[in-house]
Amino acid sequence: MPERSSSRIFVGCRVLGYVSTHVPFVARFIKRRGETLLCTSVGKWFHTYGCDKFRLLSVSGEHPGPITCMSGDNYHVYTVSVNEIFAWRRGCELKHVYRGHNSPVHILLPFGAHLISIDEENVLKIFNIKDESELLELQFNSDHFKITAICHPPTYLNKILLGSQQGQLQLWNVRTSKLVFTFRGWGTSVNVIEAAPAVDVVAIALESGKIILHNLRRDQSIFEFIHDWGQVSCLSFRLDGAPVMVSGSTEGHIVMWDLEERKVMSQIQSAHSQRVSGLQCFPSEPLMVTNSEDNSLKMWIFDMPDGGARLLKKREGHALPPTLVSHCEPTGRNLLVAGQDRSLHIMNTVTETFNKSMGKATYNRKQAKKKKRLEKDLRALPPISKLSFCMQRDKQWDSIASLHEGKYVATTWSYNKIRMGDHKLIPPDCGKGVQATSLTVTHCGNFVIIGYSDGQVHKFNMQSGIYRGCYGKKDKHGHKGAVRGVETDICNQRVITAGADYKLKFWYFKTATTPYNVLRLEESVSMTNLNRESGLLALVNEDFTITLVDIDTATVVRKFEGHMGKINGVDFDAQSRWLISTSMDCTVCTWDIPSGQLVDIFSVEKPCTSISMSPTGDYLATTHVGELGVFLWANRLLYERVFLKPIDIETVDVPKLKLPSTAPEKPEDIDDLGTIDLGDIEYKSPEQIGKDLITLSNLPTSRWLNLLHLDIVKQRNKPKTPFTLPKSAPFFIPTLKSLNVSFDIEADKDSGDGTKLLIPESFSTISAFGKKLVNCQCEQDYIECIDHFKTLSPAAIDVEVTSMSPDVGGSIEVMKRFMSMLHTMLLSNRDFELAQSYLTIFLKKHTQTITDNQDLRDTLEAVEENAANAWNKLQNRLLYNLSVVKMLRNM
Known part of the structure; x- marks a missing residue:
């Protein structure tokens, strides 16, 4: 193959x-749109969202590897992947590529017309953004100054501030490539440096948990905060006039600090379930955007009474x-x-835009929502292991039921309200260590049937969550082993359960004491899937095979083998x-x-x-x-x-x-012509399956059926009004070149040889098709003539057949060869209807000529014999099939 x-x-x-990864997002205000755009990394691509409606606007091209760092300015979005830096326009147009780093780049800073990048080997490079040239390279000693953060203090012309792992800070002039000043630091690694709205002031987050506001001009610390919610991962200042600094932590918390009172103003616990990667406040607006590696992007608004923020918009996926x-x-x-x-x-x-989160599973939804500490709540439920639903009664009550890993309790969810339901489905007399293993919601949406690891099968009401009975007797469970699958039919008449005891049991939905049928299986079942419309039940076996069972007849109809896991x-x-x-x-x-x-x-x-x-x-x-x-x-x-x-x-x-x-x-299997190679040769049906069978042509019916009624078609298409000749055009006599008008009467006297007839050298009245028939010497030649005849229209075929008569310029030889061509068609058992049509019109046109010629009569007898044999064969097959169909219909 x-x-x-x-x-x-x-x-x-x-x-x-996919919404976000561990890479901090990039916020860019587009003056022409009047909107701030947010760019988040999603692996080898980055998404661009608009802040107005928080919807996805564009997706970038694919990078050679995962994006490790991002930054942006008013013109470009800069991304880093596999030691290369890419500059993108409009979120999807690649404009520049900057090369030169020998190790991954982890810090980017657009700086006017230049781009500053720092790699993991502690090499700082400055590129010209337009011509992609490298302007400066600085090599730092990692033992003395390992760069971990970078910042450009406002009003400091051509200067950048570098933070190190050793705790020191250095102020560099990138234009002269000189060190301006070295700050002694605090003896611990600098995680974040963020410029404050006040002149000469920057906020410095240390690995020890301290946040220090430092005056660069005086080299003095103004005051410091102690962050008790994990290490600080990002910092930002409100730019709408409020003296507030916001910090995000590695634990997912957000803290608002009052800079005038020098204390904590408010906090948002578990704003994200994982590390807060990026945080930025918008200029002149009480808005803040954060992203996290928990696959979420959130917008917050500062409108709480205590100066805190609440969630305004969000885009999130699974963490x-x-x-x-x-x-x-x-x-x-x-x-x-x-x-x-x-x-x-x-x-x-x-x-x-329509993606929604229905929340996380917990025992008490209201209490967990009030406490807002789901991750550490001891009453939180494990991940969902099984899911079943029916949307018939979704407006009235919960429509989704779920099981959880290692638990016997089943929970309900409301698709209409987009939240977790209030019902917890717990069976009576549940033994220790029993787990719920399978479930199904009935087609009407009123009941849910759950199977358990001890073989019990219980039924609950979806609307009220009330227990409605079990399948099996009190002293005898539905199965001896764990129940691996529970299904119901489309009419709620039957319940099918599959267990680890190699049995498939069929129960009546209402009378549930004993099964009305039990099917013994060859292998133990691991899971089931029922298509209620067709009544086919797929049993996934533990030996990596799949068995199909028809629930109407309770029989195995198919078995598929081939998986190796x-x-x-x-x-x-x-x-x-x-x-x-x-x-x-x-x-x-x-x-x-x-x-x-x-x-x-x-x-x-x-x-x-x-x-x-x-x-x-x-x-x-x-x-x-x-x-x-x-x-x-x-x-x-x-x-x-x-x-x-x-x-x-x-x-x-x-x-x-x-x-x-x-x-x-673009699919990899598209060639230069734009066609898709599916890897397999297109299947073409053969011209004839067997020599004993009669094959019809693929031509439309109008191409051969109209030959039998061509006179009627011509009469029907005859115009109602008689054809009128156009008026004679005016006669023009050639003129001579002179000032007076004079006619050239002698112009055509000497032209030609005195005759107006154009007679070709080889004059013949036989058509081109007739000449081709006369030249036929073997069967292949006749097949070529047949293929040519198939391409002609009914009117053209009528003309060709009529022109074969000796009275209109044909010959006896042409007619004889035409009947030989029909003889070849009948012997091949192909194009049966075409041969009959051609023979019919030929006999209709040349009956008298054939009667008067002995050679034509002898040839016609052979054609008649082949035609009779072909028709007898076809008639016998048709009558046999009609008899079989009639017998089956009567049965």
């Missing part, structure tokens, strides 16, 4: 859920990799995504024709259910943890190990003609695909 570089069905589209994804609406636009950070998110595949997820497509599965071997397989064959397979860089196929069939959503986003794969069959053939998984060369990115990419 030829090597394939892409999937036959799926192609990478884009990724959802830890998501593990569950599922399409939750028939439109396929919204996804439910659960992550290891205990949160549940709604992600929209059309626009990120634990299967993490399976899902059906919208038409229940495909079963898509993924496992820890990093492969994604598509199985054709009617044929029971593997039709597509591809591998990815990291194993998939969950998959979900859109109800409309346009996207496949996947989550991966160690990735914070949800990746979308487009279905090629919606916009391309793709031919699917069975794949032998043992011999196929599995293509490895890159994960989709936030920016559209």
